[in-house]
Amino acid sequence: MARSSSRKRDRRATPSVCARLAGHVTLAARPDGSIEAGFDGGSVGLGTFGAGVAERAPALRVGLPLAALAAGRRAIDKDILRLIRRLAGHGLLEYGVGSPGGTDQAVIEPQVADYWPRTPKLGDGATCTGNNQCTSGACNIFYRDADGDGYGAAGTTKRVCGSAAPSGYVTDATDCCDADGMVHPGQTGWFTTAAAAGCGASFYNYDCVNGVESQYGAGLASCTTMGSCTAADPKQCVEVDGWQTADPGCGNSGLYLDYCSQSLPCHCGTEGETCGSACSAPVFKMQQQACH
Ligand SMILES: [Ca+2]
Ligand SMILES: [Ca+2]
16 A cells, blocks of 8 residues: 655655565575575575675665666676565565655555566656666767757766657757857868857867868978970979968968969970979968868
C-alpha cells in the first residue's frame, strides 16, 4: 500500500525510486564474506558479494536509487543491485518515490515477496540516460547549437529518446565556437574582424580547421628577372605577391605588392643576349589581412 507525503511535487525533476530495508530488517556481514538479513527473531542468508558491498549495504537503511544502480557500470553497482534483488525476493524491502535526494512523495510497502517496481518507458523527446528507458529503444545524444548555424558544441549535450533533436540542439558536434554563427566547419569566407567575444580573444579560426589561416599569407613580395632574352620571348619579370616588410596580422593593414613596374620591354639587340634589368622596384598598396 502507499502513503502520501505532504511535500509538494517538484514537476521539473524525474521521480526516482529508492529501495531500502523494511523497518524490522537488519543486515549483518558474516566472517565468510556473506551477508545475512535478520528480522523478527529469524534470519536468512543472502549470499556472498564482491568487495565493498558489506561496507555499502548499511546505506540501504536510508535507501539506494534503483535507476542509478541499474545504469552504473561499476562492479559494486551490479553487486549491490543483486543484493537488493535478493532482499526483494524475501519481501524485506520498501520503496520510496520522490525527487532525487529529496523527501519521499510516496512510500511503497509491498504486500508480497519478490515485488519489484517498474519504470514506464519514455516516449520520444523525453530526457533519458540509457536506451532501455526509451519506448523507441534509442536514447540519443544531441549537441547545443546556441548560435543557430547548424553545428553543435561538443561540450554541451542533451540525451533524449528518439531521433528528433530537442529545440536548440543538433546531431553535429563540430562547431569550434557556438557563440558566432559565422564560425563553423566549411566556412570559406575570409574575415577582417575577430569572431564574437564568446569565441575567445581575437578568435579568427572561422572555419574550425587548421588553426588560423591568412588570405594573403605571410611572405614578402619580390620582383625578379628571369630567363634570357629571345626575339620571341623577352626577359620576364616574375612577380611574387607578398608584404613589403612583415605580415601585419589578421585585421591589420600593411603594404602589399600591387605590381612590379617594368622599365622594359626588354630590348633584345641580339637573340640570346642577356638583358639588363627587366624588373624595377615593386609598387605597393595598402591591404588588410583577412583570416579564417
Ligand atoms: Ca558557430
Ligand atoms: Ca582555420
